[in-house]
Every structure is written in C-alpha cells, then in structure tokens.
Amino acid sequence: MPISLGELAQRFSCELIGDPAIIVDGVAPLSNASSSSLSFLSSSAFKRQLPSTQAAAVILCADDAPDCPTAVLVHENPYACYARIAAFIQPRPVYAAGVHATAVVADTASIASTAHVAANAVVEERAVIGENSYIGPGTVVGPDCVIGDDCRLNANVTFVRSVSTGDRCVFNSGSVIGADGFGNAMTDEGWVSVPQFGGVRIGNDVEVGASTTIDCGAIEDTVIENGVRLDNQIQIGHNVHIGEHTAMASSVAVAGSAHIGKRCLLAGMVGVAGHITICDDVIINGKGMVSKSITEPGGYASNFPVEGVRTWNRRVAMFRRIDKLLERVSKLEKDNK
Amino acid sequence: MPISLGELAQRFSCELIGDPAIIVDGVAPLSNASSSSLSFLSSSAFKRQLPSTQAAAVILCADDAPDCPTAVLVHENPYACYARIAAFIQPRPVYAAGVHATAVVADTASIASTAHVAANAVVEERAVIGENSYIGPGTVVGPDCVIGDDCRLNANVTFVRSVSTGDRCVFNSGSVIGADGFGNAMTDEGWVSVPQFGGVRIGNDVEVGASTTIDCGAIEDTVIENGVRLDNQIQIGHNVHIGEHTAMASSVAVAGSAHIGKRCLLAGMVGVAGHITICDDVIINGKGMVSKSITEPGGYASNFPVEGVRTWNRRVAMFRRIDKLLERVSKLEKDNK
C-alpha cells in the first residue's frame, strides 16, 4: 500500500526530517532497499550500512539521524515503530468470512459469522470461534475450546480440548495446545495414568510458535497471561503459570506447576524444573537450567560456550579431579603452618 | 458420576474412616474442594493444606489420617488410588463406533466395528485398527500400521508406516511415529540417504506425548516395551530399545541404537548418545548427557544450576584457567619439597 512519509509521520507519531510527499510502498533492509522502500535502524550492528542505503527513508532514533543520507522518521523506539508501520504498509491477507465446504463443524459448535474456517479444518463439540478469527486448513479445534476475536490458528494447529484464548492471539502450525499433562503414579504393576481434568487459559495478544506444546492442567488450569510470546519447539507442562509479557526463545522446556513471573526472558534451550517460582523481570541465558526458585530480578546463567574439543576434554578431565586438587591445596596449607 | 464413599472403599480396596453414605461426584485439589469433591494427599508439600480442606473426603496414607478433618480413604499409594478413582468418577467421553463420512479409508485397511475414526482422518493401505480404538480428526494411519484394542490416537497424530502397537496405548496430538530414521552415508558428492526398512514395535499401555517423534528402525525395528511413558517433544532415534515402565520427561533426545533398560527415569532435556546401553533402574537428572553405557543402577547427573550471570561468568573464566591453577599447585608442591 503506497503511502506518503507525511502521513506515516502523523499516523505513527514520528518526527519527519525530509520531504513529506515522498511515497513508500514496502519495507526492506538497509543494505538492500530500493528508492520506494522504507528501512529502519534499530541496532548499532547495522549502523555501518546507514551511509550507503538506497532506501526512500529510514526509521531511526534521534542520535542516528545526522548520519542518514535519506529522509528519516525519528522515533524513540525505531524497532517497534518499524513493526507497526510495516504491518500497516504490508498487511496480512484478509480471508473471506465463512466455513469451507470440506471443514467439519459439530452441531453444538458456535462460529462467528465473520470467522474463516479453512479447508479440512475440524471444529468439535461446544467449541466457540470469535469474530474475524481464522482457523487454518487441517486445524482441529477440540471440544469445549473457546477462541476469542481476531485470532489466527494457522494450518495444522491442534487445540485438543478445554482451551480458552483471549483476543488477537496467534498459534503457528504444528502447535498443540491442551494435550493431557504428564501425570503418572507408579505401582507394582507399572504406571497408572492420572486423569487430567484442567484446561488451558490463555490471555489476549499471546503468540505461540510452531510445534510448541502447552498441556492442560491436572485439576486446575494451565495459565498463559496477556502478551506472552513463545517461540517454536517449546514445552509448557501442566499447571504452569506464565506472567504477562514474558517471552521465551525456542526449545525451552518448563516442567509442571512452575510459576514464571511477568516480563521474564528465557533464551533458547532453557530448562525450568517443576513446582518452582521465578519472580518478575528475570532473564535466563541460553541453555540455563533453573532448578530452584528465583526471588531476585536480574540475569542468570549456567552454560559453557564451546571450545576446541581437545582443550575442552582436558578441562573436563581436570574438573573430574577437582577433589584431588582441593586435597593437594589443603595439604600444602597444612605443611606451610 | 455420583458415588458413595462406601462403594469407592470397596471397589478400590481402601480403608474408609467416615460415613460410607457420603456421596462424591468429582475430584478437586485440597485447597479448592467443595463438599461433594474427593481430594487426595500424596506429597508432604501439600500437607499444610489438609487441616482446612472443605473436601467431602481425602485419599491419603495411614500416617496422615489423624490430621484430616474430613472422611478419609486410606490407601498405601494414595496417588495411584486417586488416579484410579478419578478415572472412574469422571470417565473419558465415549465415542460412538463408526467411520466419519469425511474420513478416507483404504480398501485394504481393516477397522474393527467398535472403533471410531473421526472427521478427516486417513487410514492407508493394509492398516488395521483394533476394537474400541479411537482415531482422532486429522490423524493419519499409514500403510501397514497395526493398532491394538482400546487405543487412542488423538487429533493430528501421524503413524507414518509399519508401526504396530499393543492395547490401551495413547498417542497425543502432533506425535509422529514411524518416520524414517536419520541414516546418511557421506560421499564425495554429498550425503546418500540410507533406506530405512524397519518399523516401530510398541507394547501395551504405552503413552506418548504431544509432538514426540519415534523413528522407524534402519533394518530391524525400533522397540518400545510395555508401560513406557514418554512426555512431549521427545525424540527417539532409529533402532532404539526402551524397556518396560521406563518414563521420560519432556524434550529428551535418544540417539539411534541406544538400548535403555526397564524402570528408568529420564528427566527433562536429557540426551542419550547412540549405540550405548543403560541398564535397568537408572535415573538421569534433568539436562544430563549420557555419552557412555551405564551398567550400575542409581542416579546420575551432569547439570549446573543457574547463578547470577556475573558470578557464573567469573566461574566459567576460572574454569577456563583450571590448567594454570593445576600448574601453580604443582609448582608449590615442588617448591615445598
């Protein structure tokens, strides 16, 4: 959608330095932009690309404006401003309302007249789909699921049962929400499955990545608060509670009944043990393992970066003799007395 | 289903202390139970909730009975007893026998008359579905798969080919059983795929979590014995053998041809190398890496819990100079002689 810089500046509360009549019709990275593209600078890592950009205009913060050879839209949060403008210039496709002929909808389900249910989707008993929501091809919305307005369940998503969402949520393909939690009681004859009766309760503006799984609670619900962002391949166990605006990168695993605060950031491959609490505003670095509750905001880590394999193996061998080293130091101390 | 405590005590071999005429019609946690709910106490972590519970009755072990203000069902394994009673009071929905009009079933497939095949499911050549088994919406049962009686394949499960199961197995949504194993031979022109001819052989009472994958064997079968429990997001490579009643928490990865014994417990994010053997009754703590065979039962670990990021980084730096430290100690010892 072609639009002038003047109109963008007004709509998105930016300061424009340059000609308001310049028209842009798409977005592009600094290094690869054409003269009708809008670009952005949000990280100093890309600042060296700024002087040579061919973009029509660049979204950036005030400090970077003098170094830009083109028109600029100044904003204190250039990345967020870019995100909003990009969604405006190149909006998502709109799907016509209606249920595809090959979709199967239970008699007791309720689908808003503005919702789109795609080919070969299945909507089961007592499920409710809100206004303007999109149910992709092959997606299954199981019994007693309630989906809010303006949600998007992409192709081949599974809502197993008893999942409720707020509005404007996104579930990427392959995600499975509401499967039974992992509850097993050991007996002399082997495991007995513990029935899982809870559901999953999801707030507004939650986004869930591809192949991510969020299990139903055992008796009470698993809860995902407003604005949570989960990347791909994440596992959220039963009865977990995730606070507002917490974000997790890919391949994180959170065990059952963990309670994670608001505005936390879990990097890739972090593991969180069951039945612990992480307070608000905690950052866990990649591959960290949280095995006890965290009560102080701040950054935490427990990973080792790779080294050459021989060097690494030698260090591990030394680590495995660390008790001998301690003994030797103790002996030295004793001899020195 | 409303039922009296007297009848429950009799059916599930508990000792009842209290009025046998009391009726319960559901289950609830101790802290949140109503006067018609049955609750349970299986962990000392919840014992402080016992005195104030509003439950109609509580399942617990003999030692805890005196502290309970309500009727009690005494059992030596309260959690397993709860699991069995809960499944009895709130049974799973029963699906009517039959094949949905939108399901596609190959002519050569055989489906028991009591089985349920849901909307948009696909059952391919020579597949067999046993009595009372449930094939969920969107689920694909590939060629030459044989599913036992009373099994449940939830929505959007994929049995790729040549998978056989015993009875009473459960496969959660998104699980993929029987994909080709990862076999590649390097040549000067790049990788050549090694054809995978084996299948997957699964025993009775096996349960598999959402998005978990179990690959076909290369020539012989991948084998999952009776009573194995796998949580979500687990990867089981080709030719792996998992012994009876072994359980794995989420996000475990087991490489090809590993042989894991009976009654093992692998916590979340454990990795097991290929071609190794783990004996019976081994417990691996979360994030542990098993790179060599284990021949002694017991607990094993190799994880580090998170610490404040500055503290952690300082320690890692010290670890990277551990060889210098050893040298310094050796020099001190020499000087002291």
Added chain:
Amino acid sequence: MPISLGELAQRFSCELIGDPAIIVDGVAPLSNASSSSLSFLSSSAFKRQLPSTQAAAVILCADDAPDCPTAVLVHENPYACYARIAAFIQPRPVYAAGVHATAVVADTASIASTAHVAANAVVEERAVIGENSYIGPGTVVGPDCVIGDDCRLNANVTFVRSVSTGDRCVFNSGSVIGADGFGNAMTDEGWVSVPQFGGVRIGNDVEVGASTTIDCGAIEDTVIENGVRLDNQIQIGHNVHIGEHTAMASSVAVAGSAHIGKRCLLAGMVGVAGHITICDDVIINGKGMVSKSITEPGGYASNFPVEGVRTWNRRVAMFRRIDKLLERVSKLEKDNK
C-alpha cells in the same frame, strides 16, 4: 526385486568376489541375514559378526574381505554402496499420479500431471507442485510455495507460505516450514510483533526430519543449501543460512540470522546463538553451545558426561567455590615467597 550379484557389481561399481549368479532379494543386518539377503559391514563395531553371517553376500571394504565367509562386494565406501543398492533392491512405493478427491486445491495453484496429492491434503493459492512429487495425506502447501520435482512431503507436513524447494527433497511428517520468524519489539505496553515478510529458500536433495521447524526470514529469506540433512525436532530460526551438505542431529536449535558453513556436523541438542557465523567443516559435539563465531574448522565441545549423582553434586559444589580455591593458592604462593 531379485537381482544377481554380477549385475549389482556392474551397476554399482563393486568388485565381486564370489559367484555372479547368486540372487539376492533383500537386505538384512549381518547377524540376522538369510541366504537370499545382502548385508554390509561399514563399522569395525560389527566386525565380530562377520565370520558367522548367513548372508548371501556382504558389501565391505577390501581389508575386510578375507574375513568374510560368503561372497563379497568390495567397495571403498561400503555404507554408501549399501545405501544405493538397498534403494535399488527395495525401492520406495510409487504413487499413481493424480489429486485425491478429498484434497482441496486452489484455482490458482499448479500441480504437475505426474504429481500425487493424497487424501485431505490442501494446496493453497499460487502454490506449484513439480513433476513426480508426492504430497501426503493431511499435508498443507500454503500460498506461494514452489515445490520442485521428485520431492516427498509426507503426511501432515505444513508448508506455511513462501517456501521454495529444489528437486529430490524430503520433508518428514510434522515438519513445519515457513512459519513466521520470532520477531518482537518491546514497548511500554508489551510486545509488538514484527511482521515477517521473507520466505524459505531450500536447495536440491535437502531432507528434513519429523517435527523440525524452519521459519521464514524477517525481510530476506532463510536459506538451506543443497544436500543439507536435518534430523527430527530441530529449530531453524529466521534468516538462518545453512551451507551445502551440513548435517544436524536431532533437537538442535539455531537462533535467528546465524550463518553456518558447508559440511558442518552438529550433534544432538547443540544450540547456536543468533547473528554468529560458523565456518565450513566444523563439528560440534552433542549438547555444545556455540555463542560466538567459529572461524577455524575442526571439532568443538562444551558438554559434561553424567556421573553418579553424589559425585556430580560434590564436584558442582567445589566448582562453586573455585574462587576460594584460587585465593588459597594465591595466599600459598605469597607465603612461599
């Protein structure tokens, strides 16, 4: 397909030692082969099974030929030779060309006349399916996806949008290619999603495992070069670039904008941080974490193998006092002066 050793030797450039008229009709492991089976020896681990094999013939390298009691096909790369012969003797099933009556194909999609689109598959707007390609049951090929010739998308695969592939690619069940990358900008009101406009560009002969996810690029494409092999449960973030013939074992996670070279091998559960570069010919051992760029070919590691849990915990406790140990050694050195 029964075939003589003489014909195999000629077709696959092996040296035959034995009777060229011997007929084989299948493949089997050394320990379990019948007199009409072809077997192979590619690893010294199995050499002890050679003298007692009942196979009709064994593919092996020249050095092992004297120890084999049966006919042999000598090849310098027995595993690759086996792979090629096995695919020839027991070829994959051929699917009849055509679109199943229950598949849903958009008017603007283009499907080669020799392609097979299975039951309940969905092919969306402007998608293109090449010659002899197979689209499995329940698989969704989203808008603007272009699939080359001789590709195989097994059951319940999802190509979300804007994915292009070369020829002879394989995508296993549950894989999700082309989901939106994980881009979020923080604001005072919470996360704003950054629109993802790029696609995924995949070369020839690429194979992708079950439940593996490859996200679309943010503005430019995510790129997977020719001959890449990805096992199951892998996550590839947006704008990642993977060089030719690189292979990754299961459960690897590669964060956004990482650039991985050619012929690299990443073992299971490796994590790669975003925005870094790994040069060609790098091997990362299982569970390694790559948090900085690697510029030298070779092997790298950062894992700890499990030990008995008490031993391990004692060592971790010592590690957490490593600064005290350093202080003690420094004091000893000072006292010794």
